[in-house]
Each structure stands twice: as structure tokens, then as C-alpha cells.
Amino acid sequence: MRRDQMLSDKAWSVVRAVKGSDVAGQVRTRLMGLPSMLQADGVVATMAFLKAKAGPGKSQLEQAYGKVFDALGRHVAPPDRHGDPLGWLSTCDTTTHRRASAAAREFASWLRRAAEAELPKPEQGAEEAEVAGLS
Secondary structure, eight states, X not given: OOHHXXXXXXXXXXXXXXXXXXXXXXXXXXXXXXXXXXXXHOHHHHXXXXXXXXXXXXXXXXXXXXXXHHHHHHHHSOGGGTTOHXXXXXXXXHHHHHHHHHHHHHHHHHHHHHHHHHSOOOOHHHHHHHHTTOO
16 A cells, blocks of 8 residues: 555544544534644644543544544554654654654645545534634
8 A cells, every 4th residue: 555545544534433423523624724733833732732632532522632633643653652642752853753743744634635525614603613722
């Protein structure tokens, strides 16, 4: 399997996991902005944001954030560090961090494509609340 096929397969599986849920539109909004967030804030801050939003994972939205965090963490961290991608990112050397950042941006682009194609646009009020960070 080619690299782009592997990335698209991973991204589509994340998106399909939330498709049809009550929060699909909110997840679409966040995934559409994920590449920009990674570029502006960096991979560590973005991963920390996703983990914080995942919370205890009781609501559908928290579970969706958890799925994105897990998928992105599995993509950037080596297999022996999948359980703690933030810890690994905070201790890796500069070259490795740069590669992980590039890999995260590449995967986020596929998540964005999959979300745009598969997930519904949120209702107007819900989208404005999500963009404002109120959800």
C-alpha cells in the first residue's frame, strides 16, 4: 500500500467513526481547521488541545476528540510510545520533532479531506459556537 493510500485509509476510518453522530458537524468544523492549527500552534500544542477536549470521553464530542487524538498520536509517535505521544514529542530531538510535525500536518490534510467529503456542515449556530471555542 502506498503512503497516500495508508494516510487516506486512516483518515477515512476516523471520519467514518463519527459520521452519523449528533456531533458530526462540530467534528467537521474542527477537522477542517486542524491543518491550520498544526501550522500555527505546533504539534505539541495541538495534541494537548485535542487531549484536553477529549476529557473523560463520556460525551459524543469528547469521544470524537479522543479518536482524533489517538489517530494523530499513533501516526506521529513510534509504536512503543503510542500510549504517550505527548510525552514522546516533548522529549524527542529537534530533527525527530520536525519529522513528527510534518507527518502530523500531512495526516491532518487527509483528515480535512475526509471530513469535507463525508461529514455534514453544522447548523449555523453550532458552527459559530464551535469556532468561538464554546463547544
